[in-house]
Amino acid sequence: MDAEAEAARPGPRRPDPHRVERWSPRVRWRLLPWWGRVVVVYLAARVLSILIVLQFAREQAASAWTDARPGYLEYANIWDGRWYAYIAAAGYPTELPLTDDGHVAENAWAFLPVFPGIVRILTVVGVPWDAASVVVALAAGLAAALVFHRLMSRFLEPDRALFAVVLFCVAPVSPIMGFGYAESLGFLWLALALLLLVDRRYGWLVPVIGAWAFTRPGALAFALTLGLHWIVRWVTRSRDPFPVRERVVAASVALFAGIVGLAWPAIAWAATGEPAAYTDTELAWRAPYIGYVELVPLTPWFQSGDWWLGQPMGTIAPIALAVGFGALLFTPWVRRLGVDVRLWLASYALYLFAVFFPQSSTFRLLAPLFPLAGALAVPRSPWWRGGLVVVSVALQVVWLRLGWFIDGYDWTPP
Template structure:
């Protein structure tokens, strides 16, 4: 009997040691970025799946239809990528009765549908299943690349919170839709990461992948130009070897060449040099009825005027408000201390991409989706160490995600509810 307490203590000690060992193993697993990011990303995808399932049920109760999770996730542009993946691009442009080019597949770049078509053979040729699978996997890759990109400038905890904001944010449903966004963000985050690490050789691969996945590579060309200028002026404190100068110049030229090549390809295949531009403008003409050509900034001005009228705002006031917003965003990127901590590469990219949108975009409901390449700025939102702040940002992102799913997928039946 006298030995029993010793045995009890031994058993308790053994259980404690085993528990501690399991705890240490769990901490070691969590310390691995791939595991930690995967846990965050999977949890976010489960939440999105619930949101979409609820949205499908709401849609069916309203309309008596037969919407499913899959049908919602393949709506809008997902249908166009499906056309590209299965049928390719038209050799003759579709025209309306007046001879104007109408909406067609040339507006959608080939990398995502090509990968999806290849993966579909694993799913008995089911393109929609493959499209969602590619988007989900690419979204995880984009999340992991974002973590490593931000870890170059901020601590591990903040980087993981930034990944949570990204994976569960207002536009996170796109990581499960038949869209090219998650694949483009994978290439973009990797490209910014190797730029920060100055491993320029990888960009010779990533630039064509970006350029043929989604529009935006011309913004990256300008980023390389301004990055090179910044490095040149700082060469006394941050040496700029000749080999890096050569890489920066060649990569900038490559990005510009890739950016202008798709319109040339469309022109050669269709026999119409303006095929791509006319195709892009066909989406805008549903709003404006205008049949003129492309003029930089014009689309943003035209659409702003339309929205000012919709909102009942005098145009003069609207343009003043828009100007103030642009100045505020520039000031944020230049002076805000949390943004400054992210480094010159991310700040330059963010500023240039916003300018690119002003130059070429006709803003409507898809403006939210087109802002996703600003995702590295989530790092700035994650820097304040207050747990209440971080949980609040995450909650706002989840609420925004439900709003976006409801408005764009569940209720999205008109041309001004296009995700």
């Protein structure tokens, strides 16, 4: 029976297998452009994270921030989210608050102004703070995922680049991209800066680094990355030309990054009259662990190791971590990410090792190392990829329980 006779025949028709196949979910997925796939991955990951957070919210007792069983938007704005809301409403203190024994207390100078400034714009047009902060964080997270895909596409095949984005979106601390925190914006500026650096579009780095320096700490580490990038290009100029104009621009941008990376402490000094206003404020957060001490670079990890582990492990563990991370940067999977990304990973790790005191916020502070997701995306085994996703989601639950969930007097902020 020919096609015309089949079409004229009364009664139900058999489905065209080619038409069915054409509209199957797998085919539709393959027809999506790269950005469409990233959007789907990001939205699916955020819905999953929100469902996990809502389960914790249903179990949350009353706390200093919320009543029992808060809604998602309210629950997504506790901890540091309240500091950002305070900054948007009242700005920064010109006189540093002091503890009963005369030390600088926790205060708003520990938090940078770009995120609360953007959220405040939405509140001016009538959007409640809790909703506006989450909207800004989610939008910035999506933009970061899109830029990160472009960055990974410089080094990885399409399926690997997309899976790197999957890992970025389901990472253990990824629920932070749906909270009233500045991390999403920080991820966006970092991904943009790395993409511009890899593409050697040095001039465009200026506005990106400028915004980043007043969003989240990291611009100073990126200044080191730029300096190391300049040295690498100079050493390899015989096989990779490094014209004089690019030398001047790259060096100028590195200097700019260093200046803006130090600008916030200088602004805090000018506003309060206290030269150490910013560092003393940051040190207030580690005082519950080791008391009020001076900031001595390269010592905080050993101080933390001693507090958590005692001796000799308090000294051995930080050294072992540093050596292990350095070796990781030379593994084949990480080498796939190119020199510039590895320079960032080394620079930021050194920055954390120099000034950060490891405690409950450690996992969130490690999040700017997210380009390592590209290395984990190299193997194509379905078991490997599926296992990483399952483990990442499970670790979201662990991180939320340990950091976000409030259980009485809680000294483990996320």
